[in-house]
Amino acid sequence: MALQVGGAPLAAGAPSLDDPWEDVLRTRYTAASKKFERLHAANPDDRRIAVAHAAALLTRDPMTRGNVRKARATLINVVNETPASEAEYRPLALLLLGRIDHDHVEPVQFESARAFYEQLRSEYPEHTLADQAAVQLMMLAYWQHSATEPEAVAEELEAILPSVKSQYARLMLHTLAVGLYSDKLGDWDAVLRHLATSLAQGSTDHSIHLRIGWVARKIGLPKLAAEHYRAFAQAAPRDIRAHTSLRIARELEQEEPSAAQPGKNE
Numbered sequence: 001m002a003l004q005v006g007g008a009p010l011a012a013g014a015p016s017l018d019d020p021w022e023d024v025l026r027t028r029y030t031a032a033s034k035k036f037e038r039l040h041a042a043n044p045d046d047r048r049i050a051v052a053h054a055a056a057l058l059t060r061d062p063m064t065r066g067n068v069r070k071a072r073a074t075l076i077n078v079v080n081e082t083p084a085s086e087a088e089y090r091p092l093a094l095l096l097l098g099r100i101d102h103d104h105v106e107p108v109q110f111e112s113a114r115a116f117y118e119q120l121r122s123e124y125p126e127h128t129l130a131d132q133a134a135v136q137l138m139m140l141a142y143w144q145h146s147a148t149e150p151e152a153v154a155e156e157l158e159a160i161l162p163s164v165k166s167q168y169a170r171l172m173l174h175t176l177a178v179g180l181y182s183d184k185l186g187d188w189d190a191v192l193r194h195l196a197t198s199l200a201q202g203s204t205d206h207s208i209h210l211r212i213g214w215v216a217r218k219i220g221l222p223k224l225a226a227e228h229y230r231a232f233a234q235a236a237p238r239d240i241r242a243h244t245s246l247r248i249a250r251e252l253e254q255e256e257p258s259a260a261q262p263g264k265n266e
Helices: 020-025 029-042 047-057 065-081 090-104 110-123 128-145 150-163 167-185 188-200 207-218 222-235 242-253
Strands: none
Touching: 020 029, 020 047, 029 047, 047 065, 047 090, 065 090, 090 110, 090 128, 110 128, 128 150, 128 167, 150 167, 167 188, 188 207, 207 222, 207 242, 222 242
């Protein structure tokens, strides 16, 4: 778990041999962790150092259960001792707590991880980390319930999407939705909708055109399928699949509009 949010370090200082932030920038996480540990011991009330110390413990090599427990306890203390009005380090502590119970303990603590993510979204709805929490919430729901209650997961996902602002998080959720509707529910209209929305919202994954083409063929929309097979070939002319995409597009353009032609995903 890297010590950064949104591509930027948690904090930064002037580089020096004793500067843990410089170690983080150079991905020397174990060295950084040892320095943050000393700084935290000397300044236990410094929230910035406390959160950095906890995050560094989760990247330390080797990672141990003891370090995970210590990181969790440190973050719990930050959350409990910091007023909700503090919107810099407390939200990050909540996200990291969710990630610990989600990714760093066995078995996964679904309910407590969900509670931390929901607390972050409830207390800091406009914070950039709220969108990350939304993605993590839906990953938890998919993992826990998609096999037994896929309809409920789909309903939760559709409800949370309108509140998500960042492009990255929205595209992640649309990708999750595509998997849910195709693998668990067989709802191809919903699959097509989420793929098309991903393109409309700026996805640069050209293979989405191939997936739209395949789904459109499956549900009887050859004209739409042809458009996207051609779009893929135009967007990625050097891709080994471009020639086949153009051939399929030509074949589809010769079909009757009502003819459904299921086929393989090229």
